[in-house]
Amino acid sequence: MKKNMLLLFLLASAALFAQGEMKFSAKIENRKNDSLVIRSQAGVVKVLKSDAKGNFKAESFAVKPDFYQVTDGTGVAILYLREGIDLKMTMNANDMIGTVAFTGAGEKENDLLAAFNRNNKELGDKMAVVTDPTERNKLIDGLLAGMQKKLEDPALDPGFKSIIGQQVAQQRQQVAQMIGQAGKADKFKGQPSPLFNYENFKGGTTKLESLKGKYVYVDIWATWCGPCRQQIPYLQQLEKDYHGKNIEFVSISIDEKKNYDKWRKMVEEKQLGGIQLIADNAWKSAFVQAFGINSIPRFLLIDPKGNVLNADAPRPSEPGLRVELDKLLK
Known part of the structure; x- marks a missing residue:
């Protein structure tokens, strides 16, 4: 787990659930083009077109509960979409990670993903100057522990909590193993190296x-x-x-x-x-x-x-x- 740490669970499949209709709209400042593309792992799900002011009007389309990418051609955000939500996204295309926000049904899950992405970026900046393996892994575990704590919110969608919760737990277990490995590596520091x-x-x-x-x-x-x-x-x-x-x-x-x-x-x-x-x-x-x-x-x-x-x-x-x-x- 390194600098570009947007963890893989953000694109993990939510399993095979039936599709259902939802609504999505967006307002993008400094947009790079007039199209907004929503993709699943299988391919393009929906392409929205903007008006002259960067408004992408609400449109209905079918989704299954899962994680999706949304892109204006330059930046990428991660969405959690499911049947019945009516989600509005706002952002400045010059700083997608820092400005993306959501309102409407589904906002809690998607704001949580956006916050995690921002924290992940900050973590990458910190890790760029930290070379000690144990300290690096502790920083990663801190990010995951924060995510795990926020998942305790009872208002979050159960499917979202289940998928993310399981994978955060798996990631933390891997980090714990890496911390253990780093601890073993520490014993060599300052000692004559084995030869070859x-x-x-x-x-x-x-x-x-x-x-x-x-x-x-x-x-x-x-x-x-x-x-x-x-x-x-x-x-x-x-x-x-x-x-x-x-x-x-x-x-x-x-x-x-x-x-x-x-x-x-x-x-x-x-x-x-x-x-x-x-x-x-x-x-x-x-x-x-x-x-x-x-x-x-x-x-x-x-x-x-x-x-x-x-x-x-x-x-x-x-x-x-x-x-x-x-x-x-x-």
Whole structure:
């Protein structure tokens, strides 16, 4: 759970309920176009057209109780729609997150989603400068706990409360696990790092000891790992931006031996930079097990003396990493 944290439950399906009619209207200042599109996971549900003053007159259409996106082509808001509501939305298109508000039947649920979205944005700003994993996860849990408290309102739609409540609880459980993982990572801080001596894509092997005198940012990844691949462009940009600085970027693949050729092909085709290594025994490799790594991607930061600075470092996509590196490399 990172900066763009608009949690997935906001688009979770409310299950298969029958459709029923509802009404929706909107008033948008500084609108970007004359169309307002409401989408479900299945596709476009309704397109509303505005008058010259940005008024989208009330129209009836069928929905099932579910979460929907509404967009003017630039920003996106999340709606909870169900049969029988008569909802009016107002906003300034120059600041959709900050100004979107609702009146009418259904306003409580949708104002709650809007408030959560605003708090989520503020959380992202805070997390941009917080690098400690435990503190980051506590910030996330605080947001979820606040949402959970607001769901106690008896006036909220029961279906809405059920869906969001279940998923908030699941998210909090995941965060608790992450806090536990961060706590385990803390014990490595300041300690000599476990060592590695793994095959280098360019030939031979590379030892961690050979990198002493420099900071080392280690990426534990695998070719089959989607979240790992998502970090590649950010890591490549990071390598370019810090080229010539006192830091080495080391990527250690934990692919199984059967995927060895796949690893070499990906490194070559994607022109992966830094020091590209492959561990000797996948998940069971000594370096991986020494850090207790059981999920990837995982990033480590080691100081020039070979001591661990952060055993659960921020990802390349997180602004907090650059904050941390800039302090170290100034």
